[in-house]
């Protein structure tokens with residue numbers, strides 16, 4: 001059996017489907033990513049944007065974000081830029097929850 005694409009690191013490996021903490025979404029994780037506490041990058045960015053930035057996150061979410069950017073070799077600055085560009089793409093009065 002050939003592997004599937006891990007949604008966190010993007011590599012073709014044996015993956016398992018697991019729920020993403022904090023988010024109603026199931027993603028494919030390879031064993032390394034599942035153990036690392038990292039999640040798919042776009043989810044880390046979009047969910048952080050949805051709560052108005054990392055300063056509004058609890059420790060558990062901050063930890064997930066840290067693990068995710070460390071695993072992907074991104075800096076916190078890059079992540080913050082991605083979050084703010086995500087926020088500007090959202091129409092402000094279109095948030096209904």
Ligand SMILES: [Zn+2]
Nearest residue numbers: 006009030033
């Ligand atoms: Zn992976």
